[in-house]
Amino acid sequence: MKLLYFAWVRQKIGKGEEDVKPPAGVATVRDLIRHLTALGPGYADAFADLSRLRAAVNQEHAGFDAPIGDDDEIAFFPPVTGG
Amino acid sequence: MKLLYFAWVRQKIGKGEEDVKPPAGVATVRDLIRHLTALGPGYADAFADLSRLRAAVNQEHAGFDAPIGDDDEIAFFPPVTGG
Amino acid sequence: MKTRIKIQTAPFDLGPELEEMSQGAGALATFTGHVRGEDGIETLMLEHYPGMAEREIARHIDDAARRWPLLGVTVIHRVGELKPGERIVLVAVAASHRREAFAACEFLMDHLKTTAAFWKQEQRGTETRWVEAKASDDNAAKRWK
């Protein structure tokens, strides 16, 4: 599973991307967030306030209940501010 | 009084502008139209259908009941089609 | 607010006009109208009422600036003989934010279409036809009342 982090999510976690193999039972974006939060204070900080966080699965905006699998690309970022 | 004609009004009357001194009693745009209509077939043709005609007094759109005087610039034209 | 109104027979380029407008503005909305080649039009003759055409445009720019906070407006309108594909008109509005820039640009175009003293004649071969005003343009301008 490929993970991507952008803007302050990237800064808090300290990297832009990583490959992870979450344990069995991580079936949704929300499960993944719970798993990542336990990995360290940077992750915990990045995922502390889910109201400020957005996610994409395979480059499409996704809710936290979206299902995910090993071959997916999951991204976390703040609400977008382009244009 | 300076008169200006544009688009098909100009073509029907056969000139783009002229100076006229209408008789006493010509106090509004409508009076002027009545006076001009009697001047010849070109004028009569140009002013035959007032629903297709627009007027300006001193370079501002004006209704046919607008008052006019000797020093005014009066223009007649079809509805505009610029832009 | 910087205002520029030009009525000219010469063609104009967009680059230099818009480059200057952009300075210091957060948002720039523009509209460019072109001679459509459809219906076999060979030439579009544009006639205007010198003096009144400029006044009407200036009046609408003033109205727009009272409605929205604007930083600059440029209106260029060509007259004379135009060929299919050529630009007829440019309306460019600079503002701090996009909402105002878009609204004022559309407001100006709608009013240019319905009150600015320009007339179009289409020429196809030896046949000429004065373009008639469209009810849809009147309705577009009425939206802003």
Add this chain to the structure above:
Amino acid sequence: MKTRIKIQTAPFDLGPELEEMSQGAGALATFTGHVRGEDGIETLMLEHYPGMAEREIARHIDDAARRWPLLGVTVIHRVGELKPGERIVLVAVAASHRREAFAACEFLMDHLKTTAAFWKQEQRGTETRWVEAKASDDNAAKRWK
């Protein structure tokens, strides 16, 4: 319909981009967004999600083309380090008539602001701040539902 999407670090000129868009269209509506110099911003850093950013823009162009008859759309979005006054984004829409061109241009800007995967960071001296999303942008995008 001709579609062009460019995400680039290099600055872009309006002239050549718009010149090409104009060909064959009756109406061209454009929007250009610039880095505002207010509040002492020295640099605006623009980050994006390569792949997703382009996809979102393409999706909104498809949506716009289903709503309105369009002839061409160009979207250019800069990323990287920008200075006050520089252009961030260009949205240009060519159509036969102005109503569609304006509507689609504004539709695309509203959706770019709310869903395209870009993030802005303002830099003032040694201080940096991620720009927060605005409720007004969300509301603008909701108008089109």
